[in-house]
Amino acid sequence: MLGMLETLQFDNGFVRSLPADAETGPRRRQIRDACYSRVEPTPVARPELVAHAAEVAQLLGLTPADCASDGFVEVFSGNRLLPGMDPFATCYGGHQFGNWAGQLGDGRAINLGEVVNAGARWTLQLKGAGPTPYSRTADGLAVLRSSVREFLCSEAMFHLGVPTTRALSLVLTGEQVVRDMLYDGNPAPEPGAVVCRVAPSFTRFGHFEILAARGEDQLLRQFADYTLRSDFPHLVRGGEPIGRDHYIALFAEVCRTTAEMVTHWMRVGFVHGVMNTDNMSVLGLTIDYGPYGWLEDFSFDWTPNTTDASGRRYRYGNQPGIAQWNLLQLAQALLPLIEDPKPLEELLSRYAADYQSRWQAMMANKLGLGSVAHDDGELFERLMSVLQLAETDMTIFFRELAGVDPQVAADKLLECVSDAYYQPEALPPEHREAMQGWLADYAGRLRHNGITPEQRQQRMQETNPRYVLRNYLAQLAIDAAEGGDYSLVHELLEVLRNPYTEQAGKERFAAKRPDWARTRVGCSMLSCSS
Numbered sequence: 331m332l333g334m335l336e337t338l339q340f341d342n343g344f345v346r347s348l349p350a351d352a353e354t355g356p357r358r359r360q361i362r363d364a365c366y367s368r369v370e371p372t373p374v375a376r377p378e379l380v381a382h383a384a385e386v387a388q389l390l391g392l393t394p395a396d397c398a399s400d401g402f403v404e405v406f407s408g409n410r411l412l413p414g415m416d417p418f419a420t421c422y423g424g425h426q427f428g429n430w431a432g433q434l435g436d437g438r439a440i441n442l443g444e445v446v447n448a449g450a451r452w453t454l455q456l457k458g459a460g461p462t463p464y465s466r467t468a469d470g471l472a473v474l475r476s477s478v479r480e481f482l483c484s485e486a487m488f489h490l491g492v493p494t495t496r497a498l499s500l501v502l503t504g505e506q507v508v509r510d511m512l513y514d515g516n517p518a519p520e521p522g523a524v525v526c527r528v529a530p531s532f533t534r535f536g537h538f539e540i541l542a543a544r545g546e547d548q549l550l551r552q553f554a555d556y557t558l559r560s561d562f563p564h565l566v567r568g569g570e571p572i573g574r575d576h577y578i579a580l581f582a583e584v585c586r587t588t589a590e591m592v593t594h595w596m597r598v599g600f601v602h603g604v605m606n607t608d609n610m611s612v613l614g615l616t617i618d619y620g621p622y623g624w625l626e627d628f629s630f631d632w633t634p635n636t637t638d639a640s641g642r643r644y645r646y647g648n649q650p651g652i653a654q655w656n657l658l659q660l661a662q663a664l665l666p667l668i669e670d671p672k673p674l675e676e677l678l679s680r681y682a683a684d685y686q687s688r689w690q691a692m693m694a695n696k697l698g699l700g701s702v703a704h705d706d707g708e709l710f711e712r713l714m715s716v717l718q719l720a721e722t723d724m725t726i727f728f729r730e731l732a733g734v735d736p737q738v739a740a741d742k743l744l745e746c747v748s749d750a751y752y753q754p755e756a757l758p759p760e761h762r763e764a765m766q767g768w769l770a771d772y773a774g775r776l777r778h779n780g781i782t783p784e785q786r787q788q789r790m791q792e793t794n795p796r797y798v799l800r801n802y803l804a805q806l807a808i809d810a811a812e813g814g815d816y817s818l819v820h821e822l823l824e825v826l827r828n829p830y831t832e833q834a835g836k837e838r839f840a841a842k843r844p845d846w847a848r849t850r851v852g853c854s855m856l857s858c859s860s
């Protein structure tokens with residue numbers, strides 16, 4: 331019945347190399363001297379496949395026939411285990427909204443095992459497959475609403491070229507899950523769902539933090555050594571003994587890949603929404619798609635997460651700085667292994683400089699410049715503030731900008747980008763003036779560009795997506811899926827496979843947020859409830 335799925339090759343390095351909690355099963359508890367607990371997914375009533383990502387299946391060596399089999403939905407709902415699977419939940423801690431939160435862990439994620447295929451290693455992880463020792467007071471489950479968001483966004487981000495965990499499948503469980511969506515005392519049943527996530531590893535900053543916070547220095551070293559050999563093999567040559575320099579190199583690489591990831595977020599207008607240290611991957615992958623959002627109206631102050639509305643800690647413009655704060659927490663966790671804070675401090679300041687130069691290079695690509703000239707920084711910064719003076723759709727603005735002809739008269743330049751405005755007829759005069767000035771300077775800069783107009787347009791169209799997972803589009807797909815119609819989930823998955831290419835007949839997926847979505851829950855306001 332499980333057919334070819336049984337040919338998946340498992341090699342479970344995490345459980346083989348690291349100490350397990352002595353107890354198995356989901357009884358909630360604090361775990362000591364262990365990195366994980368064995369716990370099985372809870373079987374579900376009537377699993378039904380909503381969608382799957384064929385490219386992710388292929389990474390694992392699964393064929394389209396495998397994905398269409400009954401076995402597929404049984405396995406990826408958590409109802410059946412394949413030979414070689416050894417399910418476990420891992421222990422981690424984290425700083426939530428700036429405060430140490432103690433033990434968190436995989437509260438509703440269960441790792442099935444590590445698949446080895448075509449020279450790569452992939453951990454399969456079910457999200458929403460039932461309680462684990464780390465579920466605290468919660469149920470270990472997930473609803474269709476948040477699972478559609480996780481599934482579609484993981485894949486959309488991948489196709490945008492943003493480092494991310496992947497999503498293999500989205501399955502309805504056939505059971506209801508009660509959620510108080512806005513945390514306002516109105517709990518209601520929603521359809522339950524399970525997503526199978528896939529990544530080289532799901533190791534988070536918080537895995538290191540919990541061991542350091544507990545003073546489990548021996549285990550911290552063992553975990554760091556395991557992580558180096560498994561996730562950073564290029565940093566350890568052969569079987570050489572691991573020491574201080576390797577831990578420093580590990581931290582340097584996390585700083586680098588984190589800067590790279592955040593630069594991509596800023597490029598595409600993605601706001602994670604919950605950049606707690608337990609939601610930061612040591613591989614610099616975007617992880618844990620919760621109350622994230624996409625910038626429509628360009629604003630550094632925007633946060634999609636209602637839980638974050640008062641402090642706006644995780645707002646768009648704060649993401650690079652928060653990533654550095656999170657790296658500082660990781661550095662503190664690694665300190666017992668390195669003993670000297672100096673190299674870590676140096677790397678943290680290097681992160682800031684590195685991010686700044688990555689951001690500038692990224693902006694040069696967004697604007698279609700051949701390279702960063704010495705006074706381009708001012709041009710970039712000024713655009714950021716001018717854009718915030720009127721309600722401007724970020725995605726449309728940068729696509730429109732590719733059409734700007736530097737030979738056009740200065741007073742006609744504004745028309746080139748007018749489609750990006752939410753209220754083009756009511757532009758604040760200070761914006762109109764500032765944007766006209768900026769566009770004139772940009773046109774001037776283009777006349778001294780080192781590349782041809784064709785090269786410029788190509789660069790811009792490869793950097794500025796036409797299609798992103800607009801908040802209201804995800805919500806429309808959720809509404810339809812809750813009514814049993816999965817076609818919009820499939821169509822979005824398909825359109826978002828080629829986010830930089832104009833797709834005939836798909837213009838509506840590139841449209842500005844409609845007015846009804848301005849205040850609708852799920853479109854502009856999201857909570858952590860999922």
Ligand code: AMP
Pocket residue numbers: 434435436437438439464465466468469470471472604606608609618620858860
């Ligand atoms: P988050 O910041 O939303 O990624 O989650 C913080 C912690 O809460 C993690 O340890 C999650 O595993 C856990 N968690 C979130 N939702 C649930 C749930 N419904 N059941 C069990 N644990 C959960």
Ligand code: MG
Pocket residue numbers: 608609618
């Ligand atoms: Mg999380």
